[in-house]
Amino acid sequence: PLSLAVDSSGNIFVADTSNHRIQKFNSSGAYQSQFGTVGVGNGQFIAPAGIFIDTSDSDKIYVADYGNHRIQVFDSSGTYLTQFGTSGSG
Helix, strand or coil: CCCECCCCCEEEEEEEEEEEEEEECCCCCCCCECCCCCCCCCCCECCEEEEECCCCCCCCEEEEHHHCCCCECCCCCCCCEEECCCCCCC
């Protein structure tokens, strides 16, 4: 795990970098669910390195998808919403 964030309900989301997924735990640390697989498609990751939860906007989850050079956005249940960013220097 490389990064974590907590939503407005106290759930903990962990960027499980080497396993190319996000894991969700409740506030007591019990496993709840996960989302993402390795790949380049929507909702897939190559080494997710950071995670942020916007608690002011329905707990939207922003994941820094390091290997794919993008930020992916998910709803609070892990459903893919959108993405932005690309590889480059501009």
